[in-house]
Amino acid sequence: MPEDSLPQPSHAGRIVVLGAAGQLGRAAADAFRVAGWQVASLVRGRASADVAPGTELIEVDARDTEAVIEAARGADVVLNALNAPYTHWSAVALPLADAAIAAARDNGATLVFPGNLYIYGAGIPAIVDETAPIRPTSRKGGIRAEIEARMRAAADQGVRVIILRSGDFFGGPGIGSYFDRILVREVAGGRLTYPGPLDVVHEWAYVPDLCDAMRRLVEARAVLAPFAQFGFPGHAVTGRALAGAIARACGRGFKVNGMPWTLLRMLGVVVPIFRELSEVSYLWSTPHAIDGTRLAAVIGDIPHTPLESAVTAALLELGIRRRPRGKR
Numbered sequence: 001m002p003e004d005s006l007p008q009p010s011h012a013g014r015i016v017v018l019g020a021a022g023q024l025g026r027a028a029a030d031a032f033r034v035a036g037w038q039v040a041s042l043v044r045g046r047a048s049a050d051v052a053p054g055t056e057l058i059e060v061d062a063r064d065t066e067a068v069i070e071a072a073r074g075a076d077v078v079l080n081a082l083n084a085p086y087t088h089w090s091a092v093a094l095p096l097a098d099a100a101i102a103a104a105r106d107n108g109a110t111l112v113f114p115g116n117l118y119i120y121g122a123g124i125p126a127i128v129d130e131t132a133p134i135r136p137t138s139r140k141g142g143i144r145a146e147i148e149a150r151m152r153a154a155a156d157q158g159v160r161v162i163i164l165r166s167g168d169f170f171g172g173p174g175i176g177s178y179f180d181r182i183l184v185r186e187v188a189g190g191r192l193t194y195p196g197p198l199d200v201v202h203e204w205a206y207v208p209d210l211c212d213a214m215r216r217l218v219e220a221r222a223v224l225a226p227f228a229q230f231g232f233p234g235h236a237v238t239g240r241a242l243a244g245a246i247a248r249a250c251g252r253g254f255k256v257n258g259m260p261w262t263l264l265r266m267l268g269v270v271v272p273i274f275r276e277l278s279e280v281s282y283l284w285s286t287p288h289a290i291d292g293t294r295l296a297a298v299i300g301d302i303p304h305t306p307l308e309s310a311v312t313a314a315l316l317e318l319g320i321r322r323r324p325r326g327k328r
Helices: 023-034 045-050 065-071 086-107 118-123 139-156 178-183 207-219 239-250 261-267 272-279 293-299 307-317
Strands: 014-018 038-043 056-059 077-080 110-115 161-165 168-170 191-193 201-206 227-231 235-238 255-257
Touching: 014 023, 014 086, 023 038, 023 207, 038 065, 065 086, 077 086, 086 110, 086 139, 086 272, 110 139, 110 207, 118 139, 139 161, 139 227, 139 272, 161 207, 168 178, 168 207, 168 307, 178 191, 201 207, 201 239, 207 293, 227 293, 235 239, 235 307, 239 307, 261 272
Parallel strands: 014 038, 014 077, 038 056, 077 110, 110 161, 161 227, 168 201, 191 255
Antiparallel strands: 201 235
16 A cells, blocks of 8 residues: 555544553553553552553453443543463453453444464464464463454454554563563573574564554554454564674673473473463474564554664663673
């Protein structure tokens, strides 16, 4: 679609961000606020200090469907950025998704959901687009597939749904991704931990770019199909390329360790988090990248911060700074 024929953005409205204290939720709330939207940040009480400044704070347990529906009164958009701990997905992921669907349905709002790649399973194609077959091979993949199936059913009943699918997060405020929890966790000791072979391409999403694309997509919602899904092409790079960018940002070299997947699978029998991580370990050994053709047709140029700049900014957000010259 030529740039001059792209849909014109709608006027900013009100968006309710569920899970606004999380890595994506907080960044998205801030991105919409900066663009002139009225933003309500919905969190549980203990997370209230982590919301984006300048947004309306609503303290609600997202498992309380009626309370979430009430909190979304007057909303044009409901963003489901809720993300339960890995080991709690089986118990709470579907109820949380149902609450978000109900909030959008009962308020006539558009429901936005950040999709991931789990739904494609171990057979994930090298290039992922909107036609890729959904064949989950993990518990979390099955849950995510069911969430999206429920959103599609809601769209059939009149709820407008937008899914923007991405790879693993890095950057932006907050923590909770492979990047901060695993990869750079031991940088102070001169070590990186990379979960897969260093020569395999893996899809990453720089969170500020992802949120900018999401905001622009939402502002074009009037021209989208009732159930619209898009892929966000972030940084599809090898582990070696990412480790090199981290080293250059820090001004030093690192020893790169791998993940002991065999041991983690064995321990997963008694340690739930190891079991959950191991089930999706194929994403680190199977090369994959996201095709953003459909997204570009709607929003034009896709936000893309160069890898070196994105990694540097992400490390600064984590308080990891370049080593001063002359220091070893």
